Amino acid sequence: MGKTSIEEIRRLKGRARLPVLTAYDYPMARLLDELEMPLILVGDSLGMVVLGYPDTTEVTMEDMEHHVRAVARARPQALIIADLPYQSYETPAQALENTHRLIRAGADGVKAEGGGRIADSIRAITAEGIPFMGHLGMLPQQIKEEGRYRIKGKTDNEERSLLQEARLLDDLGAFSIVLELVEKNVSASITKSVSSLTIGIGSGPHCDGQILVTHDLVGGFPWFTPRFVKPKIRVAESIRNAIGEWSNEVQGGSVERNS
Ligand code: KIV
16 A cells, blocks of 8 residues: 555545644654554644744754654655744745755655745645645744634634635645634634635534644643643653652662563
8 A cells, every 4th residue: 555645635525534643753653654544744843742842933944854754764654744844934935945855854745834924835835736734723833923822713803814714725725724723613614615624623523634733642741731632541641650660660679571
C-alpha cells in the first residue's frame, strides 16, 4: 500500500469523519500510521508540548524541519502535513521557499493560519499542486495580539467573516481547513458551505473531522490541558510511577532485570 493521496482524503467529505492527530517524532508517527490515521500533522504546537516555549510564536523553520524529518523517517502511508511557523509565509516568495524546505524535509503538504491576509501566499502554494491545509478561528500564532484563547464566531460579524474566509480558502484550493475554537453552529454552516474538509478542534461535533494535539489526548503534557480535551489516558502519571518505582528499587538495592 502506497501513500494516501489527496484525492482519497477529499473523497471522504460527507462520507466519513476523519480522526487527525499530531506527531513530532518517529515513534509517534509510526504508531499513528499503524493505527491507520489518514493524516499526521507536525504542528507548531510542538513549541509548547516538546520544546518548552510559552506559545507557538517562537517555533522556527529549523525546529519544524528537524521534527518533520523525524516523522518522515517513519515512512507513513498517512499524509504528513507540516505547519509553516510564525511569520514564515508573509509573502508568496517566502511562503514558497519555506514550503519547499518542509517538503524537502519530508512533508507532503503544509498548513498556515489565516484567510484573506495570506491569500497570495496560499495561491502560490496551491498553484504548484502542493496540498494545503487552512486554519481559521482562534489562531495560536496571533496569541500575542489576541491576549487569550477564546471561542470565535459568537457575533454575527465574526460568523460572517469566518464563513467568507472559509469560502476563500476553499476557492484557493485548500483540501482541508482546521477550525479552532469556532462556535459549533458556525462550524456546522462552514462544513456545509465548503468542499474542503473541515477539521475541528474545540469546535463542536459537526465538522468533517476532529484534530487534537496527541499529548493532550494521552496526558503527555500534564501541566496544561485545554478545557475541551478529556485525556483518554494519563501517560505522564504512568511515567512518574514507573520512574518512582525503579528509583526506589535502585535505592533499596533490589534491581535485577533492569540493572
Ligand atoms: O499546531 C498544532 O498542533 C495545530 C493543531 C492544534 C490544529 O495547529
